[in-house]
Amino acid sequence: MDIAIYLEDVKEAVKRQLSIIGKHHSTQKGDTLFSVSTLSSVEDTVMRQCIIDGAQLVTSNLSPVLSGYEVGKKAGGQKAEYIAFVVNTTRSNEALLGAAQDSVKSLLIAYVTQSVLAMVLPELAGKYATDVQAQLLAATRLIFTKTPPGSADKTLADCVGSVEL
Numbered sequence: 001m002d003i004a005i006y007l008e009d010v011k012e013a014v015k016r017q018l019s020i021i022g023k024h025h026s027t028q029k030g031d032t033l034f035s036v037s038t039l040s041s042v043e044d045t046v047m048r049q050c051i052i053d054g055a056q057l058v059t060s061n062l063s064p065v066l067s068g069y070e071v072g073k074k075a076g077g078q079k080a081e082y083i084a085f086v087v088n089t090t091r092s093n094e095a096l097l098g099a100a101q102d103s104v105k106s107l108l109i110a111y112v113t114q115s116v117l118a119m120v121l122p123e124l125a126g127k128y129a130t131d132v133q134a135q136l137l138a139a140t141r142l143i144f145t146k147t148p149p150g151s152a153d154k155t156l157a158d159c160v161g162s163v164e165l
Contacts, residue, residue: 001087001094001143003101005108006080011047013109015039018116021124039116047112048081054111055083057132058104061140065089083108091146100142107135 018039039047052071059069068086085104114128 001092001097003085003104004082005105006082007048007051008080010051010105010108010112014047014112017113050112050115051108054108057111057136058085058107061136062087062143087143093145093147096142096145100139103135103139103142107132107139110135
């Protein structure tokens with residue numbers, strides 16, 4: 001099972017979250033928090049490190065089944081940077097791959113949003129800390145879910161052999 005997440009997708013989703021927070025929350029004076037929650041280009045670069053930090057959280061939780069982890073750029077000279085996790089489990093439920101990937105992406109979005117809010121609006125960061133834990137649990141469950149073992153056409157009457165004690 002391979003999970004790949006583009007960093008730009010996470011950044012864009014975090015910016016949308018912060019924009020909504022800035023637009024709909026206000027100070028005690030009644031001013032919106034938009035200027036506080038909107039990131040400058042310098043602050044935007046901090047998000048990359050927050051994404052990597054969130055990926056380390058995923059990595060530590062998947063370590064028993066993780067056979068690969070990479071932060072890289074898409075081939076062909078494009079600047080699309082990604083994080084990839086290679087999960088090696090027996091009887092992986094491939095039907096849940098999309099859900100597992102979405103859950104890891106949601107976890108990274110919540111992690112980065114929580115990290116940014118902890119710096120600029122700490123009173124709002126708690127909600128996202130809870131989201132990180134919920135998504136971490138969901139992603140771990142989805143990845144560790146196995147398909148049932150296959151059934152055989154054989155019965156006990158088909159067994160042959162002996163045991164000596």
